[in-house]
Amino acid sequence: MALPTWFVRTVELALAISFVLVVLKIVYSLWIWPNMVYKKLRRNGLIGPSPSFPLGNIKHMVAAKNKRASALSSCTTVSHDIYSKVVPHFAEWQESHGKVFIYWLGTEPFLRIADPEFLKQMASAVLGNSWGKPDVFRIDRKAMFGNGIVMLEGDDWLRHRNVITPAFSPANLKAMGSLMVASTNEMLDRWTSIINSGSQEIEVESEIIATTGEIIAKTSFGMDYNNGKKVFHKLRTMQQVLFASNRYVGVPFNNFFCYKEYCEAKRLGDEIDALFLTIIKNKIKSREAGARVGITNARQEKNLLDLMLADKDCRRTLTTVELVDECKTFFFAGFETTALALIWTLMLLAMYPEWTNQLREEIKQVIGDQVVDATNIFGLKKMGWVMSEALRLYPSAVNAQRQVREDIRVGEVVIPKGTNIWIDMLSMNHDRGLWGDTVNEFRPERFEADSVHGGCLSKMGYVPFGIGGRMCIGRNLAIMEYKIVLTLILTRFSFSLSPYYQHSPVHMLSLRPCKGLPLVFQPIN
Numbered sequence: 372m373a374l375p376t377w378f379v380r381t382v383e384l385a386l387a388i389s390f391v392l393v394v395l396k397i398v399y400s401l402w403i404w405p406n407m408v409y410k411k412l413r414r415n416g417l418i419g420p421s422p423s424f425p426l427g428n429i430k431h432m433v434a435a436k437n438k439r440a441s442a443l444s445s446c447t448t449v450s451h452d453i454y455s456k457v458v459p460h461f462a463e464w465q466e467s468h469g470k471v472f473i474y475w476l477g478t479e480p481f482l483r484i485a486d487p488e489f490l491k492q493m494a495s496a497v498l499g500n501s502w503g504k505p506d507v508f509r510i511d512r513k514a515m516f517g518n519g520i521v522m523l524e525g526d527d528w529l530r531h532r533n534v535i536t537p538a539f540s541p542a543n544l545k546a547m548g549s550l551m552v553a554s555t556n557e558m559l560d561r562w563t564s565i566i567n568s569g570s571q572e573i574e575v576e577s578e579i580i581a582t583t584g585e586i587i588a589k590t591s592f593g594m595d596y597n598n599g600k601k602v603f604h605k606l607r608t609m610q611q612v613l614f615a616s617n618r619y620v621g622v623p624f625n626n627f628f629c630y631k632e633y634c635e636a637k638r639l640g641d642e643i644d645a646l647f648l649t650i651i652k653n654k655i656k657s658r659e660a661g662a663r664v665g666i667t668n669a670r671q672e673k674n675l676l677d678l679m680l681a682d683k684d685c686r687r688t689l690t691t692v693e694l695v696d697e698c699k700t701f702f703f704a705g706f707e708t709t710a711l712a713l714i715w716t717l718m719l720l721a722m723y724p725e726w727t728n729q730l731r732e733e734i735k736q737v738i739g740d741q742v743v744d745a746t747n748i749f750g751l752k753k754m755g756w757v758m759s760e761a762l763r764l765y766p767s768a769v770n771a772q773r774q775v776r777e778d779i780r781v782g783e784v785v786i787p788k789g790t791n792i793w794i795d796m797l798s799m800n801h802d803r804g805l806w807g808d809t810v811n812e813f814r815p816e817r818f819e820a821d822s823v824h825g826g827c828l829s830k831m832g833y834v835p836f837g838i839g840g841r842m843c844i845g846r847n848l849a850i851m852e853y854k855i856v857l858t859l860i861l862t863r864f865s866f867s868l869s870p871y872y873q874h875s876p877v878h879m880l881s882l883r884p885c886k887g888l889p890l891v892f893q894p895i896n
């Protein structure tokens with residue numbers, strides 16, 4: 372039966388209108404809106420390198436990085452003056468445009484900030500939960516973080532933060548200490564076997580990463596070794612895949628250009644979700660079974676996942692999907708950052724044996740013959756300075772990103788709603804104007820008189836754990852783990868840099884040694 376002409380015409384008209392609306396929406400979001408934000412920023416005197424459509428400044432960024440990579444491959448000395456090597460494009464643009472400038476990732480304009488005073492005024496003008504996260508990263512990193520706390524904003528962020536914060540109470544952290552000691556000792560026993568078998572050189576990067584992965588799997592989710600390992604390997608692979616496609620973040624339809632990587636990241640993300648889902652469902656079942664035989668939820672709460680399953684009033688406030696996303700978020704945020712702080716510290720201590728000796732002496736005085744635990748390591752003050760100095764020269768979090776949810780006034784400048792913000796911590800940590808002539812030297816003693824800011828001329832110039840309400844939730848856990856692992860290594864081994872070590876820090880979501888960290892070990896009797 373033929374359809375009536377008026378019906379066919381109406382459908383055609385509806386389709387035509389929908390098509391035009393979709394095209395208008397695309398033009399608006401890819402062209403009109405970003406240009407409106409850009410023009411407002413320029414009217415306020417903020418400038419930057421000229422972008423081109425549709426890559427923005429990405430072409431230049433990739434070219435600068437490739438040039439740097441070939442220069443680094445012939446470099447044999449270790450220098451801590453790394454800023455222009457890690458982000459050569461920013462170093463170049465800072466020379467011509469100053470510490471605050473606009474650059475484009477595809478069709479997304481970003482305001483890059485490395486001026487702590489500008490940042491201070493900006494941060495004091497907004498409430499913690501009225502900062503957003505750039506939409507472009509929320510989409511790009513969905514496979515990795517889902518809608519976990521790192522990507523949330525507004526009331527949802529506050530709700531998750533309130534549920535999760537109690538998990539990091541001193542009592543809970545204390546309970547995690549013995550698990551950390553056990554996992555670290557397993558790693559060190561493995562090192563002893565390697566040395567006894569005749570090889571003194573150990574590739575430390577992968578060892579530390581695997582151990583911190585195991586620690587987070589056990590302490591946060593009560594996972595067994597095999598499941599922890601599975602999640603850990605999938606997350607690592609996903610990071611490599613995402614980094615490969617990351618270069619086109621912000622470019623319209625970039626998922627089509629990097630379709631293979633996009634599908635691979637999605638597949639890995641789905642597999643990790645399925646693993647966590649099984650763990651969560653089993654936990655819920657065992658909690659229910661426990662409740663039936665009279666074991667209260669409070670008695671069952673041991674790790675982060677247990678605590679997320681029930682808030683203090685024993686009600687579940689996060690849905691199962693939200694729990695899965697938080698598990699992924701904490702797994703990634705928890706192992707990579709702490710591992711890198713330890714890895715760069717080992718590289719630095721291998722270069723500066725006088726500091727290794729000072730730390731060993733401190734361990735002797737503070738811990739002596741006691742078993743290392745979550746309480747006695749807090750007396751290790753010099754180790755705290757070493758951690759701060761390592762995080763200054765080689766920060767695990769190189770930058771932080773935000774999206775402005777309402778217009779912000781900074782002096783005469785108005786930053787319009789919708790602006791993407793790129794806070795460049797690496798640049799501030801290596802800023803001679805803030806740290807003086809010793810900026811690129813390893814000097815933990817700068818934290819002796821000023822343990823928080825290390826004598827930096829601006830209080831906002833050194834923020835290794837972030838700023839304001841979104842400051843790192845796992846800070847105390849990270850410090851505890853760092854001190855436990857480092858204390859155990861220093862009491863069992865002395866070490867130096869392998870002649871094969873190539874100093875090649877690279878920005879791959881975090882700051883990592885591109886060519887690993889081979890160290891030569893000697894057991895201490």
Ligand code: HEM
Pocket residue numbers: 520521522532700701704705706708709712762766767768771772834835836837838840841842843844845846848849
């Ligand atoms: C040396 C180790 C660590 C460093 C340097 C570090 C650094 C940071 C920084 C700079 C931020 C703020 C990011 C931003 O403002 O966008 C942050 C946030 C966060 N960190 Fe850490 N972190 C470390 C360890 C950990 C650990 C061990 C965990 C969990 C077990 C963790 C979980 C988180 C989470 C969930 C957030 C997001 C908080 C929010 O948005 O409310 N971090 N971290």
